[in-house]
Amino acid sequence: MYRPGSLLLYCERNMPTQPHRSDPRILGRRTLERDHRCLAELLRPGNTVLDVGCGTGAITAGIAKAVGASGRVVGVDRDEALLELARTEHADLANLRFERGDATTLTFLAEFDVVTAARTLQWIAEPARAIAKMKQAAKPAGALVVLDYNHASNGWEPDPPYEFKLFYNAFLAWRQKNGWDNEMADHLADLFRGAGLVDVNSQVQDEVVERGEPEFAERAGLWAEVIENVGEQLATAGLCTERQVAEARASYTRWVKTELVRQTLIMRAVTGIVP
Secondary structure (H helix, E strand, O other): OOOOOOOOOOOOOOOOOOOHHHHHHHHHOOOOOHHHHHHHOOOOOOOEEEEOOOOOOOOHHHHHHHHHOOOOOEEEOHHHHHHHHHHHHHHOOEEEEEEEEOHHHOOOOEEEEEEEEEHHHHOOOHHHHHHHHHHHHHHEEEEEEEEEHHHHHOEEHHHHHHHHHHHHHHHHHHHHHHOOOOHHHHHHHHHHHHOOEEEEEEEEEEEEEEOOOOOOOHOOOOOHHHHHHHHHHHHHHHOOHHHHHHHHHHHHHHHHHHHHOOEEEEEEEEEEEEO
C-alpha cells in the first residue's frame, strides 16, 4: 500500500497562505448516514444542532430531517457561494437555516444541544480557537462532535502512479505551509481536552472503498476532482507545474478505472461533553 512519506517542501519559507474553496460536487454527494455516522447515531428528535462548515448543506439537511419538526438546525459556512447552493437546494426544510460565519468567530452562546463539524477543522489554522467557539455555542451538557482526516496516513492499493504521488506530496506541503494540520484526526482528542470538554471519546471512522462496490468509481475518483480544484493554487505556489497537475489528473483517472483495488482515507470522529 502506498502511504505518503516525508514531505519535500518546494515553496519558499515566507510564502503567504492561500484561501481554500471546497468543491461543491464533492460536498453535494455526502449524506449524514454514510459520511457522518457518529453524529447520525447521536441525534434525537427535537435536538437543536449547529453544523459548522456546512458547505452545500447536504449533511446539514440530513441532520434537519433526523431531528424533525420539533428540532432546529443552523448551518454555518464562510463561503457565500456554497451557502446560496445550500439555501436553494434545501429550501423545503422549515427547521433549517443557513448563515455566513467562520468557525473561529462564532458568536452563539449556550444555544445548541449538539455542535458539529465534519471535515472542517482540517482547513483551519487555529483549530483550538474553533473548538473553543464551538464549545461556547453548546448548552451545558451539550455535545461536540467533530469528524476529520489524517491526510498523512491515507493509503491506496496498489501504489498509485508517480504523477499522482508527486501531486499528493505537493498537496500535503501546500496544506502545511497554510498552517493546516495534515494529521488533524489524531490531534482532535487532545484539543477537546485542552478546551475543557469531558467524556472525550475518539472513534475510527475510516472511509474505505474497494473495487466492485457500487460507489467505487465516485468515491475513489474524488481525487481527480481535488486535483482540478486545488491544482492551480499548488502551481501558483511553486509546488508543482501546471503540466504536472494535468498529468496527475489524467494518470490518476486512468489508474482508478483500471488498477486501483482499495482506497483508505484515515478518519476519526471525536465527541466531548460541555461540563
